[in-house]
Amino acid sequence: MTILADFPPEAVVAEPIPLPPTQDELPSDDGEPMETQRHIMQMSLLIETLEYWLKDRDNGYVGGNMFVYFSMAQVRGEYFRGPDFFAVLNVPKKERKSWVVWEEGKAPDVIIELLSSSTARHDKTQKKLVYQNQLRAPEYYWFDPWNAEDWAGFVLRDGRYQPLELDTHDRYVSPNLQLALVRWSGSYREVNTTWLRWATLEGQLLPTREELVKQAEQHAMQAENNLEQEKQRVAQTEQRANQAEQRAEQLATKLRALGINPDE
Template identity: 65%
Template sequence: MSKTTLIELPPSETELPYDDGVPMESARHKAQMDLLIDALIPWLSHREDGFVGGNMFVYYSLAQVRNKDFKGPDFFIVLGVPKGERKSWVVWEEGKAPDVVIELLSDSTAATDKNEKKLIYQNQMRVPEYFWYDPFNPDDWAGFSIQQRVYQPL
């Protein structure tokens, strides 16, 4: 008699939480996110691939799912993937992480966005380009590009 080995598959987009019920920090943050997304929709309409999203969870590891450590960039774009609506971005289903992430800073998120999230985007997701911007303080912005696996300022 042979033993049957069950292979546990990772959860799919439909099985994962996609909303934490927390709105954007302010109306200005929401407007900024919408502006970023809306500005790229016409550009994407001329491409055969790509996805642009904002304020939605990005899943990059099973440990993250187990720990319920949900990360939701304020804005991101991914090229080289089929067009279509998603509830969340699931890296193991899509085959890649975002190409660009932008975080909109606020008093309550700035430290996390500049440190913890920056390291996650660099080390776990390997997002090629990461930016932050404070809609209430236009002098507080920065951009980074991965060079030899480490973000370098632009």
């Protein structure tokens, strides 16, 4: 049997094991734009509102239309396209160029794809299988910004995606986020349509920046109105007090004219 000591020292050379690439070494842009402006706005609406929600929590990350790396085979095959939206809980809050599973230690908890005529079939089949079998994301949803009736939700059970049922409020409840995905008809960035939005389980929509500003303005206006009403109430009270004092003085004058000392 040959043992290591039988080799001359110069023959024993330890070859370094290559480490997997970091997010700084991996591509973060494939040069392919989003499908339409509506898709960009829908993605922004989901990201923007959930980011504000996470500000009140210790950790978590929200991303969209950025690469999610989960295996070296994916890197070698240059399969870089990431989901339109994803959220990860229990990770540090910091900026990322891409989401690298072997660096972060976990895959996204929630993934949402925004459908289009050119991507719908791929998102509903091949991408769904990738998220199920390779990434093993606990939750997967799709939504068509141009056709709000085309939406679905899935949760990973026993290694396979099982369809989520809409609850009695016609919404999907995220088991991980404990938030609801709802279809909301209204105006976002001056576009009036049906949007996919996050809401609390009590039915309160997670607000956008614009809505937060409006709420702050309304609160300030209400506070100003309350202050004005209080000033008016104080002025009315002072006026009534002055009138009462004048009537008392008039009565005292009449009593003195009758020879009665009002102070007694």
